[in-house]
Amino acid sequence: MTQAMPQLPLQSVPLSPEIVRGVAELEPSARGLVPHRLPAWARAQVPDPQLLMAEGQPSGARIAFRSTATVIELDVLATKRLYPGLPPRPDGVLDLVVDGRLVDRARVTEGDTITIDLATGTSETTRGPVATVRFEGLDPRDKNVELWLPHLETTELVDLRTDARVEALGDRSRRTWVHHGSSISQGSGADRPTSTWPALAARLGGVDLVNLGLAGSALLDPAVGRVLRDTSADLLSIKMGINVVNADLMRRRAFGPALHGLLDTVRDGHPDIPLLVVTPLHCAIHEDTPGPGAFDLEALAEGRLGFRATGDPADVAAGRLTLGVVREEMARVVAQRSATDPHLHLLDGLSLYGADDAIRLPLPDGLHPDDATHRLVGERFAAHAFAPAGPFADRS
Structure with a gap:
């Protein structure tokens, strides 16, 4: 026995x-x-x-x-x-x-x-x-x-x-990836902490994650820029746009210079590490309609959580931001800076989750992905960023 x-x-x-x-x-x-x-x-x-x-x-x-x-x-x-x-x-x-x-x-x-x-x-x-x-x-x-x-x-x-x-784990040989973004980066809609898209991508890429996804708060705050500057990192990414639009925080005139300022601050502390700027995922309510965002009252009446955009598309000509405008500005800023910053890269968020994906995997509340979509985004991000020729490839 x-x-x-x-x-x-x-x-x-x-x-x-x-x-x-x-x-x-x-x-x-x-x-x-x-x-x-x-x-x-x-x-x-x-x-x-x-x-x-x-x-x-x-x-x-x-x-x-x-x-x-x-x-x-x-x-x-x-x-x-x-x-x-x-x-x-x-x-x-x-x-x-x-x-x-x-x-x-x-x-x-x-x-x-x-x-x-x-x-x-x-x-x-x-x-x-x-x-x-x-x-x-x-x-x-x-x-x-x-x-x-x-x-x-x-x-x-x-x-x-x-x-x-x-x-304590003594092996610090793995590279550290610091990521900043919105509630989607924090993991809203994911079922558990290891199924958020950054956690999935970090595991696939074999790196240690520091997640600075801040729900409702990826707003180009100078203090957050200084935190990114001062945090030890081998790789860094910034996914920006959705919060700036749904908070109706600024206009086109302010957004581009503010993004320049954030990237300047980050480069003060990390002058030559790979820095990947990611534009917003597809979000139908804000693609062509400015913020502010608000709760969808009809959805709430049915016991569902939903969001809607309350801005007027006619105001875009006067500088109001939509996701389309944000992507244009982000691409412009990165293209301008890339001439003197060879380690700066741009990733179109629509390649991670686009309009066609939204047909198969719609956002349940109109704003945040579900667990299956987190997996899709994480796998696509890793396939791009950690590919042999990707911006986060290990070339040591």
Whole structure:
């Protein structure tokens, strides 16, 4: 008769920056550590509630270590947001990746809840419990372990426990790819943190991801440009346009110079690494109609989330932005700069997801892709960027 191996006691593992990757800071809170993708000085310069919510949702962040552990427990405190009248948002998911392979996932169903009244802007917070996520039955061999944190839900880290020693991953030979974009880059519509299109592309390209996709907040903010400048990177990409249009933030006169300014700032810190500028994916509501964007009231009445464009196409001649105008300006700016910057590249977002793709894989809410479309975009991005002759090809 075979005797079961005795279970070793779990030991607490310090949640240090050495094992929490893809974040700028870990801010101590009353109950744990809050991962931030933007540093405190940048958050102070742009104290916009949408930006602060987005950067505090740890898309692309993961707890990474090497261990022989067979049991892993993580205590987390999620912050869930409820919008009366809108469909409930899905609970956050943690993905367990071992030696580069997704082996398990866990949904976080408990936590604090913020109920937000969109009509008045008021909110009410209800305190909830810390949740424990447990993964067990892992292979006892020495292995690389990654716990990918929820990409669309604020998640405080409270305690990590394992039944074996943990070491920070010492192999930093893989290149680091820093990507900045909108909610699509953050992962809106993806089912889990490892199925966002940047996470998929990073895995296919064999690189480490720092995801600075910021929902509703890819707006050419100077502070974000300085964060990109100061973040260690071997590869860098900027996907711009949809937020500038649906926020109706600026006109054509301002957009081109602002993009120049962002690229100038990035090049101050990364003068010669590959820099890929990506234009917007196809989005029918904003292709020829300016913002601002708004909720689709008819869809809400049917219990569905939807968006629409409220601008007047006649105003484009006066400088209002559409996705078509944005693509023209981005191509113009990159063409001008490429004459003196051989490492600057342009990728047409329509080659990642175009009008024909929208027939087969429509955007469920008119704005954000679903999980299948994230996979399509991630695979196409990787096939272009990491190809032998692509802008992110490893030529070492």
